[in-house]
Amino acid sequence: MRPAGEESKNPWKALNYRLLGPFRGGRVVAVSAVVGQDNTYYFGAVAGGVWKTTDGGLNWHPLFDKEKNASPSIGAIAVSESDSNVIYVGTGEACIRGNIVGGNGVYKSIDAGKTWNFIGLPDTHAIGRLIVHPKNPDIAFVAALGHPFADNEERGIFRTRDGGKTWEKVLYKDAKTGGIDISFDPSNPNILFAALWQAKRTPWSMDSGGPGSGLYRSADGGATWKELKEHGIPEGVKGRIGVTVSGANPIASGP
DSSP, X not given: OOOTTHHHHOTTTTOOOOOOOOSOSSOEEEEEEETTEEEEXXXXXXXXXXXXXXXXXXXXXXSSTTOTTSXXXXXXXXXXXXXXXXXXXXXXXXXXXXXXXXXXXXXXESSTTSSOEEEEOTTOOOEEEEEEOSSOTTOEEEEEOOOTTSOOSSOEEEEESSTTSSOEEEEOOOTTEEEEEEEEETTEEEEEEEEEEEEEEETTEEXXXXXXXXXXXXXXXXXXXXXXXXXXXXXXXXXXOOOOOOSSSOOTTOO
16 A cells, blocks of 8 residues: 555656557667547557557557568657648668668658658668658658768758758768757747767677767757757767757747
C-alpha cells in the first residue's frame, strides 16, 4: 500500500510502461504522433520500415513493405501538424553502430502512409531528424548526418519549401560533419535551433566530436545561421548534441 496522498504528490507514480509492439524490426529511433488523433502513431524501425497504429498500439500495420527501392532503415519521421495526411520519412539511422543499415534519402506520403514517393537527398546515408513547418506542410527540414564511414558532401541541414521537389543545403560545416538534430521554436517557426555532429565510424572504432560539432540558431526560417558559443555552452570537444525548445517557456526573444 502506498501512503495516503502519495499519488497526488507524484501523479506519474502509478503509471507503468508496457510493450506495444510490433514484434519485429529491431531498434527504433523514429516515432511520431498525429496532432488531433490520440490513438494514431507512426514508428520506424532501423531495419524494418515504417509502421502505423490507429488504435493506440493494439494493432500495427507495415507501410513500407511494397517500397522495393526504399531503404528499410528509418532514421526520422515527421507528420505535418496542419495536414495529417502529409508524412516525411528520412531513411538511414543516425545512431551509428558498427553494423548499421544505410539510408537512401527522403520519402513522402500525402495519403497518411498508403503510398510513398521518393523526394530526394539520396546520398545523405543517415538522417538524425526531420521536422515540418507547423502551418505549411510544404516546408520541411532534414538534419542529415551523412555517410557514417566516409567523408561526403550531402550532409548538414537541408530545407525544402516546395514539398520536396527541390532542396537547399542551408547549414553546412564540412565533409566530416553532419546534421544530427533540429527544432522549431514553437512560438515562432522562423526561429530554429540545429545541432551539427562531427563523427565517423569504422567497423571496429568510433570517433565522436571535433571542431565541426556545434549548436546553431536561425532567426529567418533557416536561411542563415549563427553558431551559439556563449550563454553557457561548454568549451572543448563537443559530441552529439540534442536540442529542443520548451513549449511552456519558448525563447523567441532569446539571443
